[in-house]
Amino acid sequence: MRLVFKKIAMLLVVALLASAFSTGSAFASTTDCSTLKVVWDDAELKMGQIGRVTILDETELYLLKGEDLAVHKTLPENGVYRVYSFKTNNNTGLYGVGGGYYIKRDHNVLYETPSKAKLAKLKACEQKDEGPKDPVVVAPENEGGFLWKAEHNGNTVYMLGSIHIGSEEFYPLNSKIENAYDASDYLAVEADILNLDPDQLAETLVEKAVYTDGSTLEDHLSDEMYLDLKEALGYYGIAIEYVNMYEPWYVNMLLEGLKPMGLEYAPELGIDYHFLAKATNEDKEIIELEGMEFQLNMFDTFSKEIQLKLLESTLTVEGTEGLKELMDAWNTSDDEAIESILLADNGDNSPEYQEYMTEMLDNRNIGMADKIEQFLASDKKETYFVVVGAAHYFGDMSIIKLLEDKGYEVEKIQ
Secondary structure, eight states, X not given: OHHHHHHHXXXXXXXXXXXXXXXXXXXXXXOOTTSOOOEETTEEOOTTOOEEEEESSOEEEEEEETTXXXXXXXXXXXXXXXXXXXXXXXXXXXXXXXXXXXXXOSTTEEEEOOOXXXXXXXXXXHHHHTOOOOOOOOOXXXXXXXXXXXXXXXXXXXXXXXXXXXXGGGOSOOHHHHHHHHXXXXXXXXXXXXSOOHHHHHHHHHHHHXXXXXXXXXXXXXXXXXXXXXXXXXXXXXXXXXXXXXXXXXXXXXXXXXXOOOTTOBGGGSHHHHHHHHHHHHTOEEEESSOHHHHHHHHHTSOHHHHHHHHHHHHHSOTTTTHHHHHHHHHTTOHHHHHHHHTSOOSOOOHHHHHHHIIIIIHHHHHHHHHHHHHHHOSSOOEEEEEEEGGGGSSTTOHHHHHHHTTOOEEEOO
């Protein structure tokens, strides 16, 4: 059950924290690099910088020689250093601070990333400085993605199944997908993760995620899970006291956002992020089928048992476990693989699992299918490009099946 929870989350829910603070390309054509100076707090962000580390307690600065770490010097408390890379050496996370020097990722340091908007501006200039690129190879027509089409009353709706965390292997996308997007007047997504108001998001999180009954996280976790969580957070330099006011669903998202996925995977390479960046850059209107507040409210209303299952899954399952098979299924347009990964009977008949699947799939599919029906029934005679998690399009309660049950003809075109 733990791995099932993990796989479903990868396909169905926007990676809230990771996406909110990840890099992007939405500013690629509008940034003036000649005058660009992006300031993060009191320091200028440098080209190639991905974050910073603050020294909480004296720690060592290392020089990496092959596979061996050699101590260069001791860094004092309160020092702040720019981070340009992250790598793993002998199961130890290392922050690259330039010049071949590294700081170990442990409880002695705090790692932070700037906002997605700041990093996006730097990313745009880096891409311009790199100059012309070699021509890319167009993906084969029979591979890459899940795309459907429905038409009614002069309106057209394209429906693309997304994976919210992606890899370079996804790109360039199949021309059928890009052409459908280019032909559309609107982009419709679960939530517009690229244009979030950070202040509003923070206010909503506090409103929904903080215990209001006087209890704390420790009161709701077993002693064993509490110690496991304390150790996991400590690895990233976060004391558990800082999260003790929050409910398990939020702590789970926080931990998910901290866990490295490997250099090949990133939220900004996700399919929805790709099209949100394009739409933002082109001023194409973006429609939210749900919105961030809806998704946060869904997590907040999960039963305590569901929230604890999610947190347990994150504590016990590696960040990339099961992700490659999802990527492979998307890259080869393998309907059967996606269904077997997410919708096959896993023998779990527990109330928690049934509640989770009903809320994550069935109820959301009904809501999104109703929104898509409004597009089709409109008198505007326009074209919509809908991007939602791939698993929403499969199964007896899928968006496709619900639309067909309403009498619409849906064509699978990729």
